Amino acid sequence: MTGSPSTSTDSGTGKATRRSDATRTAILAAARERFAADGYERATIRAIAKDAHIDPSMVMRYFGSKEGLFAAAVALDLRLPDLTRVPRDEVGLTLVTHFLGLWEENEELTAVLRVGATNQAGAERMQGIFRDQLLPVARQVCPDPEQVPARAALCAAQLLGLALTRYVLRLPPAVALHRDELVAWLGPTVQRYLTAPSP
Amino acid sequence: MTGSPSTSTDSGTGKATRRSDATRTAILAAARERFAADGYERATIRAIAKDAHIDPSMVMRYFGSKEGLFAAAVALDLRLPDLTRVPRDEVGLTLVTHFLGLWEENEELTAVLRVGATNQAGAERMQGIFRDQLLPVARQVCPDPEQVPARAALCAAQLLGLALTRYVLRLPPAVALHRDELVAWLGPTVQRYLTAPSP
DNA sequence: TGCGTAGGCCAACAAGCGTTGACATTACTC
């Protein structure tokens, strides 16, 4: 509990590097992979530890519990673009393109979706992401502020549905579709949900 | 293994009723509920048995294993309408309405979606439902037969995404939307995915 | 009335889980 425990600051960069940082990130990487592949219950601490080539007890020491590990493994930042700087009739295409990139750049989103489907904490995590990240962006383009939550939810349904069928359930035709086809199909849908007058 | 083991046929209806049929259906009902609420791993045989007021070993005797129980519990029939008898510009509304009814009439769909998100067998079950039930219906209305799988997959993405956000993740705005609002928003989307010229 | 058998319960099993604490080892400071 000392202030500066034992960081070996390599003078020059000024960045403190501990030996444990390597294992820490190894554990997190293994955890993300396992959570994405197996969901919360079947992603065991023992398996994650084996993937990271360390002892299961280290996971506990670093992250306290399995829940703590999950929380640390998926600190999801969607990095959504600023829609005020996007031509108004291109927000749909922009969002779909961005989301497809997110899903394919790593497995974090697959992990949080798989876990969110069966685990209460995971579902709350997704609710938080929706509320803190998607809602504000929707507010930038929706005409009527009162309709923002509903319109954002419609977008979430469409985008998460794509992710579900393509990356989780792996329905063959959903996997086979090319990225530009998906953008061309879903872009107008998202555009309509966000900006069109309510039906 | 005898031909007619011990069925007490109540003469008149001609229907054979065993005493065990009651428990059998009780187990299946409890299983559906648990699978829908907890997913595959956390829905334990012990909990299901307790809900059905019988011993866990009875579940094994009746269904062989946990996988067998799941297979028996969700024998999913979407009862999709015959789209050839529906006005061509109303297939979207019809499908969305029908799906919403399915999701809210019992928990079978929630169960199969929750399980499909984390369990390989569950995912294959969903692939089978898509292939055997949704694809043929899409074939009835799609202009180009070659595009049927892709268009059906887009519909599945939209409809399953709605179910995911509304019944599994329970995003508050998705839960708050009324059925007729959902139909009005998603109907045109599904209609476009099925019948509009490809973008 | 007696008997076979289907229906049900109980106790236990092996395996796997998250988690814990004691012990060994490495690296860094003085």
Added chain:
DNA sequence: GAGTAATGTCAACGCTTGTTGGCCTACGCA
């Protein structure tokens, strides 16, 4: 070079899981 704290290993705990086999009970037919 000694001492201390960080890093890692080992073995075990208590618990839950799916699954099994033996035993009891009560119905339905003769």
